[in-house]
Amino acid sequence: MGIGSIIRRAAACACIASSMAMIGHADAAEKHKIFLSMSFIGNDWQAEAANMVKAMAAHKNYADKVDLQVQVAGPNAQRQIQQINAMVQAGAEAIVIFPISPTALNQVVKNACDKGVKVFAYDGEITEPCAYNIAIDQEEAGRVTAEWLVKKLNGKGNIIAITGVPGTSVDNLRTKAAKEVFAKHPDIKIVGEAVGMWSQAVARTELSKILATRNWDDINGLWMQVGCFTANSMQLEAGKKPEQLLPCAGEGSNGGRIQMLPAGTEAEGATPPYAPMGAPRISYASPPYSGALALKLAVDAIEGKEVPKKTVLPLPLVTNETIKLCQEGTWQEMKDGCNAFKPSIVSNPGWFASIFSEKTPEIGLNAALVGQPEN
Amino acid sequence: MTMLTSTSTSRNWASLFSMSPERRSVLIAIAVFLGLLGLVDFVSSGPLSYFDISFLSSGGATSAIAAIGQTIVVLSGGFDLSAGAVISLVNAxxxxGMDPAAAQTSVVYWTCVGIGVGMLTGAFNxxxxxFFRLQPIVVTLSTMFIIQGLTLLVMDKPGGFxxxxxxxxxxGDAIPGWLPMPLVVIGVVLLAWLWLKNTRFGTAIYAVGSDPDAAAAIGVRVKLTKFLVYVIAGGCYGLAGVFISAQTGSADPLVGNPLLLSMFAAVVVGGTRLGGGRGGPLGTVFGAYILMMVVNILLVLNVSAYYSTIAEGTILILAVLAGSISYSSTLAKQLRGAQAQFSAWRQGLLxxxxxxxxxxxxxxSSAEGKPVASSFLxxxxxxxRYALPAYLCLLAVVIVTQFWLGRAILNPTYWxxxxxxxxxxAILALGQGTVILTGGLDLSVPWIIGIAGILLAGIVNGSDAAxxxxxxxxxxxxCLIGFINGVGIVVLGISPIVMTLAMNGILQGFALVYSQGTPAGFSSPMxxxxxxxxxxxxTPVVPFMVLFVIAAVFLLGRTAFGRRVYGIGNGLRAAQxxxxxxxxxxxxxxVLSGLCAGLVGVLLTGFSGQASLGMGDDYLLxxxxxxxxxxxxxxxGRGHYxxxxxxxxxxxxLQMFLAGTTLPYATRAILFGLVVLGAVMALREKRS
Incomplete structure (x- = not known):
């Protein structure tokens, strides 16, 4: 069966699909059929990213243009392969993917591209050259946070490293880059290292294990991919005062951001440990708006605009010098530089706060929380 | 259809055991598969073409081939948790191993390498x-960790060529336009199995799975049979690894791990009985494809992402239920039993x-005095004998911790x-342990924990009064979730693994719908x-823990409930x-298992301060x-709390020790596996 007949088949498929859709709703003919293939929906980041994509699709600029269908593949790359294939068959014009694996999808993505489907990967990466990738530079994330910690410790001290999910390229790039920085400073010693699986709950369990045989006093700093919020809570439980908290380079969860605010800052709904305490931090994140941006770019690509294959998102970095509380959380307010949200609005401290992008004025706080676009 | 059965099921085996239920369940698996295929065909745009069939066949092939291996293990009465890890290893x-610069690559050579690596791990298992007569589930769990560590040593991030x-x-196509290659590969494996089943060795697998003692008594070489079963299964995982490598064109050290649970579901949906002796790989292949088709069905029906795991769980249960509709199914028996009881009640004969x-x-009353109580020992x-090895190993780990990291034995913080x-x-062990004592397994633990934590945090929202x-x-x-599990297993006769696995997915869906993706609220100060x-x-939870342990020992050792649990585990029929x-x-x-998992969800929420989705995922294995x-x-039947x-x-x-070292994760995983294996080795030594 040649490529020609495959294309014919796909075209026939798309025709029938669109005619079927027309029976459903009259205006569907002009809508672009776009699919979102998520990996796993069972964690905060994924759910937030999904909300933002949905909000983007619901925004008035896109609601008439886009027919978005969201599907979940679970943690299984095999299923995502199957799913992408099925989406191509169902007449997708573009597929937005949170790739479970950067490599396992290559063949199926190439297949999709060959049939004229635009494939966009967000946060993770797909190494197949025809795919569009939208993500931060993970190496930069590892390097910058490690450099901050070294500077904070004046190049000397014992640190604990909590990494992500072993065997993923994101974890690998971040951890490697950070360790290269630490290796340049012989007086910085990693005295404990554990796998944190990018989860606050796991970070707490692992830190508890490390601290069973160590004391907070033997440790001078923390480098964590996720878990600074938890680490600060644990230090407070161990009897430390807020001003004695160790410098922690880590994730961009709202809980951590609130802790970075100077002690005594008025933040509605704050209860310790989810409260301002001037914790010495650098906060970075893989921003959850990347999926929404991918959708936007996908529409551009369908409409024939020039879209670069690789979009490197600016790394959202917040330190104690740049932390600022938002009052409402509108896009405009975030543009003016606020980057943490009141606990009364965001009750989950594990929620990721790096939701602002210059490029996505369609979505603000409500998009990330409940999937509602800005006006 | 009847033609198909009479040829595909060997006459030899049918006459030996004269069982028809599994033949029927294979037929039903096929029917369910065709039904789903028809549904996809009906709902999706246009009729199914060769191209659809081709991509469907390649989509399910990896899990189908691996599940064939798992089926053979299950038939022999075993259990193999290392299957997913082996696929990743072979992929890596x-x-x-391949040289990107080489112009020509020998498909045969690399297929043999893959199958060989798989067989080696199988031989280790x-x-x-x-030969050491260890329990399959622990051995393969240890190997799973060891192999995952090895895989990360071979390749620490996705990539390769x-x-x-x-x-x-x-x-590709075996016959262009007619027969896709993946189906041929599966067909070849099935044919090989068909040949194997008709040999003495094939009979031996079923015999060992049905009753190892009886098999040994009639001269079956039980040890050799078991050994070979794992080697053959390893070969299947290896082939699955080769297939996934071919399919993806590169490697990912984590690619095979999530295949494990669905593999068991495929085995059970295909009509093979966990515990051994009944079923076969043909049904499994259809089981694997049924599970894969669910992806397409969710897509064509446009099921919302939050509901997808609910839909999946429901489909799984329905598929299994459909497979068990017959006069002799548990549900039918229950109905007849209820009917008989009702008529007996009317006649006043209860x-x-x-x-x-x-x-x-x-x-x-001849025996005068009471029987002399034997000594405590x-x-x-x-x-x-069975409990001691764990404590001895614990002692060893603590001593090593003391020497390696200092600050253990005399440090109250450590204890x-x-x-x-x-x-x-420890709490989960009571629930899961009791379930295991009755010969079951509860896979719904992760999301009972999750949903309990999320509900609690949401309701409490920081208030002690709430x-x-x-x-x-x-x-x-x-408890209610546990009750539903129990009813599904007892009344509907669904296998515990399928019921609880499906329940796990359904709960995950509920948790997502309830929390809208972001769990709100946090634990109360108290x-x-x-x-x-x-x-x-x-910490205040420690004295509570002591009380819990005492209560658990009492519950299992001193109550009628505990004795019944052991009775059922030792022989369901005898207990009845x-x-x-x-x-x-x-x-x-x-219900007990659900309660324990719920309690863990509550305590974890207190421990972390908030609940998160997936917080229970690390607690299942x-x-x-x-x-x-x-x-x-x-x-x-055997075991003490x-x-x-x-x-x-x-x-x-052990985990505390490993966390205190700065060993790389891969080494830790290998060490962890080895220690677990060592602990159960000690169990065996006590046995002889």
């Missing part, structure tokens, strides 16, 4: 299971309606942390203090005949491992 080995030749071969005269045989020798961190698994009603409410819900506060050096209300007890067992390391038999507690303490102490 192939991608690292087989040696321990067959798999020659396109491999992809062209395995994903035992409770008869006059209650004591009909017991009069025993001459001899009464409990069996328990001690307090050990107790606190053990709490979660905790008073939130806690009982949440625990009640957990609950947080309970889990993280200190009275001197002791001796008047134990098996159904009621089993339902209670799952450990909850099974600790039970078995503590000396319980996975097939039921104190032994399981030893297993919990051992694994926790």
């Amino acid at each position: 080995v192939l991608a690292q 087989g040696i321990f299971i067959a 798999v020659a396109p030749d491999l992809g062209t071969f395995y994903l 035992p409770s309606q008869l006059d209650r005269t004591d009909r017991r045989m009069k025993m001459p 001899s009464r409990h020798s069996e328990t001690i 307090n942390s050990l107790a606190v961190l053990s709490t979660f698994l 905790l008073v009603y939130a806690l009982p409410a949440v625990l009640l819900i957990a 609950l947080r203090w309970f889990m993280t506060g200190k009275i001197w050096t002791v 005949l001796s008047g134990i209300a098996v159904g009621r007890t089993l339902i209670l067992v799952y 450990p909850s099974i491992a600790v039970v078995v390391v503590g000396g319980a038999l996975i097939t039921g 104190l032994g399981m507690l030893g297993g919990v303490l051992l694994l926790t102490a």
Whole structure:
């Protein structure tokens, strides 16, 4: 069966699909059929990213243009392969993917591209050259946070490293880059290292294990991919005062951001440990708006605009010098530089706060929380 | 259809065991598969073409081939948790081994390498299971960790290169326009199995799976059979690894791991009985494709992402139920039983309606004194024998920790942390352990934990007053979930693995819908203090833990409920005949398991301060491992709670030790696997 007949088949498929859709709703003919293939929906980041994509699709600029269908593949790359294939068959014009694996999808993505489907990967990466990738530079994330910690410790001290999910390229790039920085400073010693699986709950369990045989006093700093919020809570439980908290380079969860605010800052709904305490931090994140941006770019690509294959998102970095509380959380307010949200609005401290992008004025706080676009 | 059955099921085997249920369940698996295919065809745009068939066939091939291997293990009465890890390993080995510069790659050579690597891991499993007589579930769990570590050593991040030749071969067409290659590969494996089944060895697999003792008595070489079964299964995983390499063109060290649970579902949906002796790979292949088709069905029906796991769980249950509709199914029996009971009640013949005269045989009260109680040691020798190794290993780990990291034995913080961190698994061990004692397995633990935590945090929202009603409410819900599990298993006759696996997915969906993706709320100060506060050096949960352990020992050792649990585990039929209300007890067992998981969800929320989605995911395999390391038999009937507690303490102490070192993760995984294996080796030594 040649490529020609495959294309014919796909075209026939798309025709029938669109005619079927027309029976459903009259205006569907002009809508672009776009699919979102998520990996796993069972964690905060994924759910937030999904909300933002949905909000983007619901925004008035896109609601008439886009027919978005969201599907979940679970943690299984095999299923995502199957799913992408099925989406191509169902007449997708573009597929937005949170790739479970950067490599396992290559063949199926190439297949999709060959049939004229635009494939966009967000946060993770797909190494197949025809795919569009939208993500931060993970190496930069590892390097910058490690450099901050070294500077904070004046190049000397014992640190604990909590990494992500072993065997993923994101974890690998971040951890490697950070360790290269630490290796340049012989007086910085990693005295404990554990796998944190990018989860606050796991970070707490692992830190508890490390601290069973160590004391907070033997440790001078923390480098964590996720878990600074938890680490600060644990230090407070161990009897430390807020001003004695160790410098922690880590994730961009709202809980951590609130802790970075100077002690005594008025933040509605704050209860310790989810409260301002001037914790010495650098906060970075893989921003959850990347999926929404991918959708936007996908529409551009369908409409024939020039879209670069690789979009490197600016790394959202917040330190104690740049932390600022938002009052409402509108896009405009975030543009003016606020980057943490009141606990009364965001009750989950594990929620990721790096939701602002210059490029996505369609979505603000409500998009990330409940999937509602800005006006 | 009838033609198909009479040719595909060997006459030899049918006449040997004269069983038809599995033949029927294969037929039903095929029917369900065709039904789903028809549904996709009906709903999706346009008729199914060769191209659709081709891509469907390649999509399900990896899990189908691997599940064939798993089926053979299950048929022999075993269990293989290392299957997913082997697929990843083969994938990594192939991608690292191939030379991107080479113009030509030999498909045959690399296929052999893949199958060879798989067979080697299978041989490793087989040696321990067959010749050292260790329990398959622990051995393969240890190998799983070891292999995952090895895979990360071979390749620490996704990448590598798999020659396109491999992809062209395995994903191409055997007969262009008619027969896709993946179907041929599966067909070849099935044919090989068909040949094997008709040999003496094939008969031996079924015999060993049905009853190893009887098999040994009629001269089957049980050890050799078991060993070979794992080697063959390893070969299947290896081939699956080759296939996935061909399909993806590169490698990912984590690619195979998530395949594990769905593989078991495929085996069960295909009509193979866990525990051995009945079923076959043909049904499994269709089972695997049914599970894969669910992806397409969710897509064509446009099921919302939040509901997808609910839909999946429901489809799984329905598929299994459809497979069991017959006169002899559990549901039919239950209905007939209820009918008989009703008519007996109308005629006034129920035992409770008869006059209650004591009909017991009069025993001459000849034995004057009471029987002399034997010494404590001899009464409990069996328990001690199985429980002791875990504690001895624990001691060893603590000593190593002391020497390596210092600050262990004399450090109260160490013991307090050990107790606190053990709490979660110790509680789970009671629930999961009781389920295992009855010969079942509860896979719904992760999301009972998740949903309990999320509900609690949401209701409590930082208020101690709300905790008073939130806690009982949440625990009640957990019990209810366990009850539904139990009813599904007892009344509907669904296999525990399928029922609880489906329940897990359904709960995940509910948790997502309830929380809209972001769980709100946080634990109350009192609950947080309970889990993280200190009275001197002791966290308040530790004394609670001690009480819990005492209660658990009492429950299993000193109550009628406990005796019934052991009775059922030792022989369901015997328990039934001796008047134990098996159904009621089993339902209670799952209620207990649900309750324990719910309690862990609550405590974890207190420990972390908030609930998160997926917070229970890391507790499933450990909850099974600790039970078995503590000396319980996975097939039921044997095990003591104190032994399981030893297993919990051992694994926790080991993890604490490993976390304190700066060893790379891969090395830690390997060490962890080796220690678990060592602990069960010690179990065996005590046995002879």
